[in-house]
Amino acid sequence: MDMTINVQLLFSGLAMGSIYALIALGIVIIYRAADVVNFAQGELVMLPAFIAVFLLDTMGLPAVAVYPLVIICMGLVGFIFEKVAYYPLRNRSFLPVIISTIGVSIFLKNGAQYVFGALPQVMPRPTDVEVLVLGGVIIDPQYIIIIVSTSLLLVAQHFFFERTMLGKMMQATAQDKDAARLMGIPIARMIAITFIFSTILASVAGLLVGPLFYVTKEMGGMAGLKGFCGAIIGGFGSVTGAILGSVFLGVIEVYLAFYVSSAYRDAFAFIIMILVLLFRPQGILGERIAQKA
Amino acid sequence: MFKSVFQIFVMAAALCLPLSATAANPVLVGMNTPVTGASAGEAVYFTKAAKLAEKHANDAGVNIKLIIQDNQSTNPGALQALNKSIEQDKVFAVLGPIKSTQVLAISDRVKQAEIPTLIGGTNVNLTHQGNPWFFRCRPDDSIVVHVMLKYIREDMKLNKIGVLHDADAFGTGGADLVARLAPQYGLTLVKREKYTTKDKDYTAQLLSLKAAGTEVMIHYGTNVEDVAVCQRQFRQLGLPYKYLGSPSSAVNDTLSLAGKAAEGVLAVADAIPDGTREYRDYAQAYMKEYGEEMDAWAAWNYDALMILAKAIKEVGPDRAKVRKAILGLRDYQGVLGTYSFTDNGDGRHSACIVEVKNGHPVLKKVVTVSAE
Structure with missing residues (x-):
């Protein structure tokens, strides 16, 4: 088969995989810290894209100002989200919290339509370059931006968790709440920070795919599910696993769509997830099946 | 003497009332359109087109009133919206959905209620299933x-x-x-x-x-x-x-x-851009009303409602007669082109x-x- 086609597919797969990875990470770090799965993660990708379009187009602010502003706004959204959807239910089982995140997801979707209208909107691209041609391979520059930004963010995140006090406190909270509490770590605050952090990851994903997808209230739905799939394939609960699983999913999906059948592209993602659950329930990198400490 | 003349006048007026749609008694038309849900974007243009037709029909002396019901972009939603139009709003006719699956979903109910329904769904079969109340205002697939x-x-x-x-x-x-x-x-x-x-x-x-x-x-x-x-x-x-x-x-x-x-x-x-006088008139009226360019894809809503209004004007608000009038329409110049209905209810034959x-x-x- 033609090599250039394969390379083109690889880039498109890596870019989609990077987006899934950002979403998967957001889901996993909340799961680790608070033992709940956040089903509104996809909508937290959609909201920042709408805010960015509003600030860029309607307010006419420059992109340099808009991106940080959106991330700050979304940090605030993450904080409110934790206080409204998680905190009051923190002592209940995981089910009420999951339902409450689904509620938030529906609220955000319909709220976005109410505030921003039903029409899809265009988010301006950060670069005017339309295509990059590298040795006969044609690549959307936005793919490169996505892949590079995601990689940088992941490196930064690694340093944050391993090298800073706050990161270590968050890790300790995720690993063992009781021990962390005994060490004098304010658990509730750490969980709130985790929600903010997770929302910021989702908003970076939103800002990155906005120019690629067009901004609609539905844009986060499928990406959110794929991120969840990626996290399961990689090993639910593992940060590295979530990244690897999502990138693997993004790439394999594109190749299967090309070589097998494009109609079942989404189905492949879920079939792979089911196969992983059947034959390697802990995922590629997951901890052993035993409950995490 | 004066009193009896007055009585006769009142009686005559009362007799005329059900036939002529007066301001107090407009002919109600239900609109089955996706205000929310996946295709919510479309309804923005659809309702604008339909509202413009409502206005123009009223200007032309046919008093119709559009009552919008949200079909939520889903099949059950379309049926629900239709039932609301029939039971609650008691409409005379319906401006139906554009999605073929939603048209299929409401087909039986339309047939049962015998409500003239103007549709935009383009699946060929929609007008070949023995439902005499569907009138398709777009060329089929x-x-x-x-x-x-x-x-x-x-x-x-x-x-x-x-x-x-x-x-x-x-x-x-x-x-x-x-x-x-x-x-x-x-x-x-x-x-x-x-x-x-x-x-x-x-x-x-x-x-x-x-x-x-x-x-x-x-x-x-x-x-x-x-x-x-x-x-x-x-x-x-x-x-x-x-x-x-x-x-x-x-x-x-x-x-x-x-x-x-x-x-x-x-x-x-569907339409020839700037091709006909009707198209240009519509584009102008649309610009004047909403301050934006018309959307040709949504304009079938306008044509459909105007066709209905024309039929009502000719034969009055009687469903069987309106059906005959629409099917009898030949070379009607709409915004999108020429409409001539076949017996199974297909209006358009060119693109x-x-x-x-x-x-x-x-x-x-x-x-x-x-x-x-």
Whole structure:
């Protein structure tokens, strides 16, 4: 088969995989810290894209100002989200919290339509370059931006968790709440920070795919599910696993769509997830099946 | 003496009331449209078009009142909205949905309630299932496909076609028709690719069509964002084949999203842009009313309602008579073209090919075909 086609597919797969990875990470770090799965993660990708379009187009602010502003706004959204959807239910089982995140997801979707209208909107691209041609391979520059930004963010995140006090406190909270509490770590605050952090990851994903997808209230739905799939394939609960699983999913999906059948592209993602659950329930990198400490 | 004259006058007035729709008693028309849900964007334009028709009909002395019911972009929603229109609003007629599956979902109820329903769904079968109350105000898919294939054969003079389509009922139905009718025009279908609605990456499909040696791709897409993303990737990949799309490829929504990427795209269109006096009058009135450009894709709502108003004006608000009047309509000049209804309720029999230039669809050729 033609090599250039394969390379083109690889880039498109890596870019989609990077987006899934950002979403998967957001889901996993909340799961680790608070033992709940956040089903509104996809909508937290959609909201920042709408805010960015509003600030860029309607307010006419420059992109340099808009991106940080959106991330700050979304940090605030993450904080409110934790206080409204998680905190009051923190002592209940995981089910009420999951339902409450689904509620938030529906609220955000319909709220976005109410505030921003039903029409899809265009988010301006950060670069005017339309295509990059590298040795006969044609690549959307936005793919490169996505892949590079995601990689940088992941490196930064690694340093944050391993090298800073706050990161270590968050890790300790995720690993063992009781021990962390005994060490004098304010658990509730750490969980709130985790929600903010997770929302910021989702908003970076939103800002990155906005120019690629067009901004609609539905844009986060499928990406959110794929991120969840990626996290399961990689090993639910593992940060590295979530990244690897999502990138693997993004790439394999594109190749299967090309070589097998494009109609079942989404189905492949879920079939792979089911196969992983059947034959390697802990995922590629997951901890052993035993409950995490 | 004076009193009895007055009595007679009152009685006469009372007798006339049910027949002539007066200001106090307008003819109610239910509108079954996606205000919320996946296709909520469409309803923005649909209701604008319908509201304009309501206004123009009232100006012309036919007092109709539009009552909008949200079908939530789903089949159960369409049925629910119809029931609301019938039971709660007690409407005389219905301006139905544009999605074929939703039209199918309401078919039985429409037939049972005997309510004249003007539809925009283009699946061929909708008007061939013995429902006498459906009146289709858009060319059906077989006409659209015939027009595309005829144009490829006679004007583009190409042979190898590839199809890319949405895996929903509309896209699959269109692609099936292309596959079935292509041999009639001496065309070879070299590759068929599909995607699920809201897919965001078409690289695999577009490259696979290239690998199969496609000369022209027929894109049967439903959702405008999908079509816009696809057009951008088509342009980015610099593909060697031509792009000929279904009507959604050249509607305002797609063009404003796709921007430069849509330049040079060919598409089938219901209407001839700027082709007729009716089209220009409508565009002008629309601009005056809403301060924005009209959307040709939504204009069938206007035509449908005006056809209904014309029938009501001629025969009064009597459903059986209105049905006869609509079916008897010949060469009615609407915004989108000429309407002549067949006995099974199909109004349109032509479509045209447009090319996108500077962000606007420009007429290439009007193609008229006989329905199957």
